[in-house]
Amino acid sequence: MVHIGINGLHIKWGVNAGTETYLTNIILPWYREAAEGVKFTLLCLRPPDWWEGETSHFKLAELPFAAGLLGRIGVEQLLLPATIYRNFDVLFNPGYVGSVLGNTQQVITVHDQFAWLFPSEISRMRSLYWKTLIPITARRAASVIAVSQNTANDLVGFCKIDPTKISIIPEAGDHLQTSDEQTKILEELALVSREYFICVGCFKKIKNPWRILQAYEMYLSKTPKSLQKDLLLVGYAKSKQGEAILNTARSIPNVLCAGRVSDCDLAVLLKNSSGLIFTSLYEGFGIPILEAQSLGCPVITSDVSSMPEVAGEGAILVDPYSVEAICRALSQISLNFPEEIVQKGHENLLRFSWVNASQDTLDLLLKASRSSK
Numbered sequence: 144m145v146h147i148g149i150n151g152l153h154i155k156w157g158v159n160a161g162t163e164t165y166l167t168n169i170i171l172p173w174y175r176e177a178a179e180g181v182k183f184t185l186l187c188l189r190p191p192d193w194w195e196g197e198t199s200h201f202k203l204a205e206l207p208f209a210a211g212l213l214g215r216i217g218v219e220q221l222l223l224p225a226t227i228y229r230n231f232d233v234l235f236n237p238g239y240v241g242s243v244l245g246n247t248q249q250v251i252t253v254h255d256q257f258a259w260l261f262p263s264e265i266s267r268m269r270s271l272y273w274k275t276l277i278p279i280t281a282r283r284a285a286s287v288i289a290v291s292q293n294t295a296n297d298l299v300g301f302c303k304i305d306p307t308k309i310s311i312i313p314e315a316g317d318h319l320q321t322s323d324e325q326t327k328i329l330e331e332l333a334l335v336s337r338e339y340f341i342c343v344g345c346f347k348k349i350k351n352p353w354r355i356l357q358a359y360e361m362y363l364s365k366t367p368k369s370l371q372k373d374l375l376l377v378g379y380a381k382s383k384q385g386e387a388i389l390n391t392a393r394s395i396p397n398v399l400c401a402g403r404v405s406d407c408d409l410a411v412l413l414k415n416s417s418g419l420i421f422t423s424l425y426e427g428f429g430i431p432i433l434e435a436q437s438l439g440c441p442v443i444t445s446d447v448s449s450m451p452e453v454a455g456e457g458a459i460l461v462d463p464y465s466v467e468a469i470c471r472a473l474s475q476i477s478l479n480f481p482e483e484i485v486q487k488g489h490e491n492l493l494r495f496s497w498v499n500a501s502q503d504t505l506d507l508l509l510k511a512s513r514s515s516k
Contacts, residue, residue, distance in 0.1 A: 239277055287304060343421070345377075441481045457485075
């Protein structure tokens with residue numbers, strides 16, 4: 144029996160949108176259906192929202208004292224290597240870093256290179272932690288998972304990781320297709336289908352909110368009032384920077400702010416939107432691109448980092464530093480719904496699957512466990 148440990152201590156369920164979506168869709172199939180000869184233990188701060196109790200093959204270890212970056216460092220790097228990790232044949236670290244100590248085989252997922260490229264987007268302490276431990280633990284690991292070719296290239300460039308150690312296992316976006324659409328979110332926000340653009344997670348500088356808002360104002364100035372579409376912002380403004388973005392957005396006509404929404408509501412909002420504006424300055428992957436494509440929502444995204452790789456031909460690519468380019472894309476999909484782009488988005492989606500990502504990850508973990516024997 145192979146015992147796989149899953150380090151989920153970096154997840155605050157219901158808060159960490161991207162990394163939570165990743166971990167949930169990777170391990171949920173392992174939880175729901177037993178794999179022959181394999182058992183799992185999930186280490187976490189509290190049970191995930193989908194947790195329905197332990198099974199014969201899937202256990203949970205709650206470690207609430209590992210909350211916060213310092214608590215997590217102490218537990219991951221000192222306590223667990225000397226205790227729980229010894230029970231595992233292989234340890235899956237889906238949150239960027241592994242353990243420096245101990246002899247347990249490890250597989251690490253690295254999602255992006257914010258610590259090197261945009262350190263201001265994360266705390267100074269987290270940036271130092273990642274810059275120090277990602278290279279060290281990635282070199283010690285049996286395998287390193289990169290969620291995109293772009294992230295793999297950055298791992299080689301910034302962390303000097305042997306390319307042969309890196310496995311590219313892309314994320315996906317088909318999870319919203321299974322959401323229950325019995326929701327009144329359109330009525331609650333007074334939205335009309337195909338009469339609004341949507342922008343998700345836009346209350347961070349890296350998401351390019353200021354240029355998006357400027358582009359939307361430019362779009363309003365160039366578009367007859369009867370043809371103007373609203374702009375819906377989805378996400379939680381939890382920082383002073385986010386509050387500043389929110390206040391500016393509220394001062395612009397036709398801009399609506401929905402706050403954080405459920406997956407069910409997000410699916411409906413994307414499905415009925417005229418287009419997703421996802422013109423980030425940098426992404427390690429870009430799950431919202433695929434979420435939108437899976438629901439027939441046209442996509443406007445950036446021509447930098449991983450976004451062209453993920454979007455394929457199913458999006459309008461723009462220079463994220465050009466307000467004019469973003470405005471032109473808004474006008475383009477506003478005048479005529481881009482059916483061809485939507486169709487290419489559906490075709491592009493076939494390249495990505497959470498089912499495949501989950502199985503490929505499990506295969507990599509089992510391979511690592513065999514190399515330890």
